[in-house]
Amino acid sequence: MPNSPLPPTAWAVLGLLSFPGERTGYELKKWADASLRFFYGAPAFSQIYAELRRLEGLGYVTSRRSGPEEPRAKRAYAITEAGRDALAAWAAGGEDVGAVSLRHPVVLRVWLGHLAAPERLRALVEEHLAHAEGELKEVRDALARADGVEAWAHPQIALRWSERHLVSEVELTQGMLADLDALAHGTVNAAPDAPTAE
Template structure:
């Protein structure tokens, strides 16, 4: 029976497929950087310590191979996905339930209590959210630009576009709500 991993585990495995190269693999540290750049926009970016934990688990299932690099004084580990890992990912893609997205939206949550905040404070909250949104959008735009229109990354590019569309939708919702106050 296929051991069932958390979605985050599969997400990390996905990063190893996409960014891990053919053989070299990535260190836990590098994996964290990739997660911060991309995964965070439509999943989460796990804490460093969590990444190492998941890497251990993936390793114990032989879904990744850990190559120790001892050229320097300190040994660093590079993790690469194994054939078994690819298989596990495949079967996850094919057979698992496709859960509905979960949106945890603290701004919307607070907006629900707008009558306890007052219009001014609501406006201030929306303003600061819009600012944060613009900043995030810029980061994702940079990622999108790096992807370009290469065939090899057509799917990641679509995901990035999805994220950009989400941000745009948020921005226009903010505008509409502000007008309604």
């Protein structure tokens, strides 16, 4: 009945609409960029629009074209009761909620560190550190805004998780930097052309 197996991103988009009010695809994208993105990435515009059309086909959302009273031509979406039910069923997660997926290109390069110049590698990791600090600042902004605009409890918990996660990301990166430094001066031989010595 209700469930053809939609991808998580479709549920995420529907989830964005599960909070009161109607929104355009454009608004959904902005909101995803500011909040969803910290724990689930942010789909591209094109995908959001595609998912909205699919969700409408399933009867999970309805859309309304803006009339001439509004300055700008747009299409605003709202969740239906069927959509809310389906989303709730999905969120309750029969059995398998799916695995966490992580792709960390910086750690990947460190893993391949035997091929790189130590200073270059270090620079890469330091860039990432700065980036993570920037992200942390952004999630804190989002959290601050969430007091007013996003005063719903559960999204706040998710954002709090994201904040702690980024704090940890910063620490983890610093730890990796320390490991790299320890490797560089002294402890071990990091010979780039080491023979197949056991």
